Amino acid sequence: MIKRFFKYIFKLMLWLFGFSIVIVIVFKWVPVPITPLMLIRNVEQLQDDKKLVLKHDWVPIEAISKNLQLAVICSEDQNFLTHNGFDMEAIEKAVEHNKKGKRIRGASSISQQTAKNVFLWPQRSWFRKGLETYFTFLIELFWSKERIMEVYLNSIEMGNGVYGAESASQFWFKKPAIKLNRNEAAAIAAILPNPRRYRANPATNYIQGRKNWIVRQMNFFGPLDYNQKNEK
The missing domain is CATH 1.20.5 (Single alpha-helices involved in coiled-coils or other helix-helix interfaces)
Incomplete structure (x- = not known):
């Protein structure tokens, strides 16, 4: 038995x-039609007797402004093009800050966030973190960096019931994602730590400050090149 x-x-x-x-x-x-987080948010809306909201329009990466692609890299993961899925430098900094009783945002790479958004659930646990590591390895193995960015920008939560670049652009700025300028792209990237709490437009003083910082980082970063090789 x-x-x-x-x-x-x-x-x-x-x-x-x-x-x-x-x-x-x-x-x-x-294209990824729906993610676990989208379903979870809809269940939460039903439980709270709220109107079901799910805005999600998949578009190819060619229909997403390079400004937004660069903005999320500068905001979330500046080593995205050169690491193999895990930003060890950011992880080491997070560990050191945690030892001091501090918290740091941004230890998870864009690849890790994509793996979590597409295949897993948002609650934190060692089991889920292990699966996140596994799926991060797989997407880095089978997908290109450009594909990871395409899936990321089409799947991530960018507002209350708003998912993906096209829906976010229409929701916050009433225009298609391909037409986002640097400031608008930076504003959307600035709310990603908590997109249900923060507003991209009109921006609060806090989001305006983050937006200005992201634009400066975009200027420092230079042209976006997905063919950049890992030189570390």
Whole structure:
């Protein structure tokens, strides 16, 4: 009986392992229709007797302003183009700050955030973090940096019930994502730490300050080149 049980568990794990690889490969080309977070937010809205809101319009990366692509890199993960999914420098800084009783934002790379948004749930746990590491490895293995950015910018929460660059651009600035200028792109990037609390437009003093910092970082960063190789 015990032997049969462990045999069943082994087959189940093997099946899940194979399925995880297949779904990552499929999403290398196929748009991600919905994410676990979108479903969770809708359940929360139902539980709170609120109107269901889910704005999500997938667009190819060519239809997303390079300004927004660069803004989220400068805001969330400035080593995105050169690391292999994990920004070890940011992780080390987070560990050091945590030892001092401080908290630091931004230890998770864009690749990690993409893995979490597309395949997992938002609650923190060591089990989920382990799965996040696994899926981050897979998308870095099978996807290009440009594809990771495309999926990230089409899946991330950018407002209350607003997901992805196109919906966010229409919601905050009444224009398609391809037409976002630097300041507008920086404003959207500035709210990502808590998009249900912060407003991209009109911006509060806090978001305005973050937006100004992001624009300066964009100027320092230079042209966006997804073919940049890891030189570290």
